[in-house]
Amino acid sequence: MKSQILPAIKLTFLSLVLLAIVYPLIILGIAQFAPNSGKVQFIERNNKIIGAENVGQKFDQDRYFYSRPSVVNYNAASSGGSNKGPSNPDYLATVQARIDTFLVHNPTVAKADIPSELVTASGSGLDPHISPKGALVQVDRIAKKRNISNEKLINLIKINTEKPFLGLFGTEKINVLKLNLALDNLK
Incomplete structure (x- = not known):
C-alpha cells in the first residue's frame, strides 16, 4: 500500500506544480508578446x-x-x-x-x-x-x-x-x- 501511495502523492504534487504554477507562467510570458501584453x-x-x-x-x-x-x-x-x-x-x-x-x-x-x-x-x-x-x-x-x-x-x-x-x-x-x-x- 505504501508503495502505491507515495508515488501517487509525488505525482499529484508534480502535477500541481506543473499545471498550477509553471504552465500559467509560461502562458503569461507568451502573452507579453501579444498586442498590449494581452490586456484589454x-x-x-x-x-x-x-x-x-x-x-x-x-x-x-x-x-x-x-x-x-x-x-x-x-x-x-x-x-x-x-x-x-x-x-x-x-x-x-x-x-x-x-x-x-x-x-x-x-x-x-x-x-x-x-x-x-x-x-x-x-x-x-x-x-x-x-x-x-x-x-x-x-x-x-x-x-x-x-x-x-x-x-x-x-x-x-x-x-x-x-x-x-x-x-x-x-x-x-x-x-x-x-x-x-x-x-x-x-x-
Missing part, C-alpha cells in the same frame, strides 16, 4: 471609455457596419458559444432568422453573398472582427443611410483592414468598433 485595450472618445478593442460590441443600426452576432449578448463575463451543432433545428432557425433580418436591411445583397460571420456567432461570442467581405456587403445600406458614396466607404474599409500576423498567420479582418468610429469621423 480600451477605446476612449472625449475622455469616456466607449468600448474595448478586443471585445465585440453590438452594432445593429442601419447607419453602422453590423458586428458579428453573439450568443452571450456581448457580455465578457459569460463568454461562450451556444454549443449547438450545425444540424440542430434550433440553431438552423436562429441562423435563418439572422439571414432573413440581414436581407431585409440589405435588399441589394443576395443570400449566397452573405458571409457566414454576419449570421453565425463565434465560439466566445465576443469576436470584435468581421472579414473585409463582411464589411463590403454592407456598403450599399450604409451609403444610402448616411448619403456617402460607396467609394468612400470602400476606401474606409481598405484603410481599416488588418493584415494577417507577419503576413502569414490568420486572415484579413476588420475591427467593427474601430471601423464604425472611423465612419462617424467621415465628413
Whole structure:
C-alpha cells in the first residue's frame, strides 16, 4: 500500500506544480508578446471609455457596419458559444432568422453573398472582427443611410483592414468598433 501511495502523492504534487504554477507562467510570458501584453485595450472618445478593442460590441443600426452576432449578448463575463451543432433545428432557425433580418436591411445583397460571420456567432461570442467581405456587403445600406458614396466607404474599409500576423498567420479582418468610429469621423 505504501508503495502505491507515495508515488501517487509525488505525482499529484508534480502535477500541481506543473499545471498550477509553471504552465500559467509560461502562458503569461507568451502573452507579453501579444498586442498590449494581452490586456484589454480600451477605446476612449472625449475622455469616456466607449468600448474595448478586443471585445465585440453590438452594432445593429442601419447607419453602422453590423458586428458579428453573439450568443452571450456581448457580455465578457459569460463568454461562450451556444454549443449547438450545425444540424440542430434550433440553431438552423436562429441562423435563418439572422439571414432573413440581414436581407431585409440589405435588399441589394443576395443570400449566397452573405458571409457566414454576419449570421453565425463565434465560439466566445465576443469576436470584435468581421472579414473585409463582411464589411463590403454592407456598403450599399450604409451609403444610402448616411448619403456617402460607396467609394468612400470602400476606401474606409481598405484603410481599416488588418493584415494577417507577419503576413502569414490568420486572415484579413476588420475591427467593427474601430471601423464604425472611423465612419462617424467621415465628413
